[in-house]
Amino acid sequence: MISVGMIIFVLALVCCAFATAGYLLSLSVKKIGLAKVSTWILAIGFLFLSLNLLGAAIQSAGWDNFGSRHFLSIYAWAIAGIYLGLQFKTKTRLLGAFIAPFILLFLIAAAGQGADKNLVPPQWQGWLTTSHLVLAIAGESLFVLASAAGAMFMIQNSLLKHKKPGKLGRLLPSLSDLDRINHLGLLWGFPLLTLGMIGGAAYAAFVWGNLWAYDSKVIWSLAVWVIYGFLLHQRLAIGWKGIRMASWSCAVFALFLLSALVIRFCFSTVHNFI
Amino acid sequence: MIVLVGLNHKTAPLSVREKLFAGCQGESNLLGDLRAIDGVLEIMYLSTCNRVELVAAVEDAPQALNALKYFLAGQGGLTNEEAAVCLYGYQDAEAIRHMFRVTSSLDSQVMGEAQILGQVKDAYRQALEKNATGIALNRLMHRAFRTAKRVRTETGIAANPVSVSFAAVELAKKIFGTLAGKKVLLIGAGEMAELTGQHLIGNGAEEITVANRSLSQAASLAEKFHGKAIGLAVLDEALCNVDIVISSTGAPSHIVTQEMIRQCLRKRKNRLLFLIDIAVPRDIDPAVDSIENVYLYNIDNLQDIVDENMKNRRCEALKAEQIVAEEVTQYSNWLKELGAVPTIVSLRNKAEAIVRMEMIKAQSWMSKLENGDREKVDVLVKGIVNKLLHAPVAVMKEESAELNSQDIVAVVRQLFRLDE
Known part of the structure; x- marks a missing residue:
């Protein structure tokens, strides 16, 4: 028997798949109209996902009991939410072509996970763990957005520098808009991630009696956090802008992805939720 | 029949365009004079810095073409030679196609510019105010505006800057x-x-x-x-x-x-x-x-x-020509069907007259029928007449859309003795 929650989740997945296909098609046929439609489809998918998560929260009597599927769904939900929110502010519909595949990947990964499998072992559950997770996810989602904008900036910059704006250049958002998104992503993402990490450390200190867990994930995350902090410092204090910021964000994001994969497959960690 | 006479930046040098422009601007009752020309049923006058054109619905195309050319040449004080070289005249599908191309900015000096649509709309509004247009031109212009809109939205002709x-x-x-x-x-x-x-x-x-x-x-x-x-x-x-x-x-x-x-x-x-x-x-x-x-x-x-954009516009223009061709066919078919309309109306009138006459004759015995039955007979007779007329009317519409309406109209008029 398929549950209502599962049906809503599948609907969200289908919407997101269509939106991703629409965005990519829009990029290949160079028509902005398709990207606009895709944004609406993504918004519907986002609503379904919100319903699904809300339903799960009510059913499982609290956020602490979330399963792995919901954990991954929250990633997708946060990225989609931030991206859609941004669409009210700027006309950067085509950014979806870079963002939607990430959302889709998270949802597909989520679909493969059990909804009932507890994300956090029962003995670790509590508000501190929850806030650690939610803040870290939101921070990382904002970095995804900043890096996607950075990648687009690099493409647009290269087109303009080579004096060949062409159809693609016309389709991509303006450099200023992309730089602003990159800036906002870092500006909001970094403090959220910082708070998330403090939450984790506080939990470790209280429960395990040790602030520093010597966990591979923690070490990698700290490294990435330091680099992001460095980037934000360069941006705010030194005045890095435009192409330098964009290329650094992309490079750091690649490192971030690599670390996530290496940790998942090569090391044992207390963060092995997926 | 639709005819179009005029000159534009491709056929006439600036000096000739100026003369004609000034001649037409100076005339206060231009549309009135044009309507007075023999055989001209409906007319519209378009004048921009790049073109002066007259589009008209007429009875006899060749005769009207000559009359309108003569009128324009006289208005602008053109020499015979200038008139022969600069003025062009189109009729039927060619005239319709030209009008649609002009409105869609395919005939403009800078292809895809937006100004021409507004100028054509103004010209049409003026003709409307003077009651110079009728069913054929009204439909023609609405179709032209529709074509221009389709060209603008379905092709990228106006998308990129060319200066x-x-x-x-x-x-x-x-x-x-x-x-x-x-x-x-x-x-x-x-x-x-x-x-x-x-x-x-x-x-x-x-x-x-x-x-x-x-x-x-x-x-x-x-x-x-x-x-x-x-x-x-x-x-x-x-x-x-x-x-x-x-x-x-x-x-x-x-x-x-x-x-x-x-x-x-x-x-x-x-x-x-x-x-x-x-x-x-x-x-x-x-x-x-x-x-x-x-x-x-x-x-x-x-x-x-700019060169790249210009090249793109030329590519998009090919798509636009396709749209124009579709719209021309649709309008031409409608116009041809229009030729059969008076005959269809006469045929229906004649049938109704016959029914009325026969009903009057049958009144003596029909009065014996019960109330409801009389209406039933009425419905029955009208039903038979409609069924009988359906086939000839449908064939007339089809034939006149595909071929010339004159032949089939003549046959129907003779067959049903509509001219007696």
Whole structure:
């Protein structure tokens, strides 16, 4: 028997798949109209996902009991939410072509996970763990957005520098808009991630009696956090802008992805939720 | 039948266009005079700086073509030779196609420009006010506007700028998103720089600074833009504060060097800078382009973009011609069907008259019928008549859409003795 929650989740997945296909098609046929439609489809998918998560929260009597599927769904939900929110502010519909595949990947990964499998072992559950997770996810989602904008900036910059704006250049958002998104992503993402990490450390200190867990994930995350902090410092204090910021964000994001994969497959960690 | 007579920038030199334009403008009751021409049923007059055209619904096309050409030649005081070379005349599908192409801006000097649609709409409004149009031209013009809209939305004919100054504005938008609040520096008081500056202001750019060797010239141009004038000596300082620079001086060497830009990067806090160099020889050192977040375009770069856009427009025009062809077929079919309409009306009238007569004759015995039965007979008779008429009417519509309506109309009129 398929549950209502599962049906809503599948609907969200289908919407997101269509939106991703629409965005990519829009990029290949160079028509902005398709990207606009895709944004609406993504918004519907986002609503379904919100319903699904809300339903799960009510059913499982609290956020602490979330399963792995919901954990991954929250990633997708946060990225989609931030991206859609941004669409009210700027006309950067085509950014979806870079963002939607990430959302889709998270949802597909989520679909493969059990909804009932507890994300956090029962003995670790509590508000501190929850806030650690939610803040870290939101921070990382904002970095995804900043890096996607950075990648687009690099493409647009290269087109303009080579004096060949062409159809693609016309389709991509303006450099200023992309730089602003990159800036906002870092500006909001970094403090959220910082708070998330403090939450984790506080939990470790209280429960395990040790602030520093010597966990591979923690070490990698700290490294990435330091680099992001460095980037934000360069941006705010030194005045890095435009192409330098964009290329650094992309490079750091690649490192971030690599670390996530290496940790998942090569090391044992207390963060092995997926 | 639809005919079209006129001249445009392709067939007539400016001097001839001027003469005709002036001749037609001077005439207060032009549409009235045109309607008075023998055989002209409906008429519209279109006049722009590039064309003067008359489009009309007429009874006899060849005769009307000659009469309208004669009228235009007389109005503009054209010589016989000028009239023969410059004036063109189209009829039926060709005339309809020409009208649709003009409205869709496929026949314009700058293909895809938006102005012509408004001009045609104005011309149509004037004709409407004077009651000079009727069913055929009204439908023609609505179809023309529809075609223009389809061409605009379904093809990219008007999508990209085809002038250097607009291309520069478009690039500025790709860099800054919006030009609102952007500061512009004009180096040199050249005409091209002025034009580009105007476009930038039209798109929201706010502060304009004019830098020139002669401060008085700079001041007079700055006054036009409500900006400020500076001498070239303080150029370094000005470069630190602006977002867009347009340079067009006649200087023999570089006025803006890589060093100058590098020095103001810190003060600018690495903000994006767009430099447009339309001077020959160049004013801005090409090495400037290698600096991060600085985008330099010279006149050749801009011209390449314009050429590329022009090429794209020509490709899009092929798609547009397809749309025009579809619309022409649809309108032509409707127009041909229109030829059969009076005969269809007469046929129905005759049938109704026969039914009425027979009903009157049958009144004596029908009065014996019960109330409800009389209505039933009425419905029955009308049903039979409609069924009998359905086939001839349908065939007439089909035949007249595909072929000429005259033949089938003549047959039907003879068969049913409609002319007696």
